[in-house]
Amino acid sequence: MMSGRSTTFVSCFAFVTIILLVSIPFSQSQPSALIDQICKKTPYYDLCSSTLKSSTLSPNADLKEAAQVMVNDILAKASDTLNFIQGLVQSTKDPILQRKLGVCAEEYVPIVKYTLPQAAAAIMNKKDFKFASYSVSKALKDLSTSCDKNFGSAQSQLGDRNSNVEKLLQVGQAIIQQGIQMVLIL
Template sequence: MKKSSAVTTPTFLFLCLLLLLPLLARSNDDLIDKICQATPFCDLCEASLRPLSPSPSDPKSLASAMANVVLGNLTDTLGYIQSLIKHTHEPAAERALAQCAELYRPVVKFNIPQAIDAMRRGQFGFATYVLGDAEKQTDSCQKGINSTGANDESAVAITARNKQVKNLCDVAISVLKSLMNGR
């Protein structure tokens, strides 16, 4: 029986894929670099998108991934606010937190999911509007927190979370604008 030194087709394809994989991954990194460079918070954009698996491979999936990051942060912040409400005994702080929860709840449950769905349909203008509205809700929440005059640990934490959500919204809006401008 004669041994064949020829590489089988499946083995050849596997080897080609192994060689191309780093190039494909770099292509996604280049896209993330390009899109994130055009945002107001490049580091935040990259920190939000790079860990995703699978890595977004086109501008539309990058925008959707960024909106999902916004949704995750909003959801987490809403949960944090709700836990603070349960443990707050100061009436003014409780009112401000309840106002924040009321502002965040529809954004988390309806608005951002609608924006993500709109992106899938190519309605980037609507998605941009919704993300801008979410940003305004964080501003309103923060005004309520500031009006209590509280400077305790929970007020500082809410302020940091509101700022993070606002910055993520700015990044997502910037990604969408890049997509609408064909970049």
């Protein structure tokens, strides 16, 4: 037979266990519901959803955190593309191709070194969605005169990479615009 203390301990343990089991699925579904809500308002739902779901959003994530994650992912993809371009420049012997790739690198350098880090800092430090929006719009504008056009009718070796970065920028812009709307409502 159990003593009063043992019974109380077992009851408390069972209660805590039940609370934990009930709350875990809720906390794990919260970011998923937030991601769905945010991504429905972007031009590329699947890209947005897969990007945010592959991140480490906290269980109590909010729009600011989602915007931060998206801008950081865009920065990573743009950096990867810049590194890819630099590798192509170094490996090719064709001076015309080197020049065309050099133009592409010149478009990515300020985006990677200044524009996107400033957008990320604006969101993280100040919740300044307007400045972040300006920065992401500038990056998108800079890439819309993209190096793909520099290659003329020939298919650029960078086509898929550039297209992906541009789509991510559009998604990031849409998320940041939601942040601006949220601030205006408050």
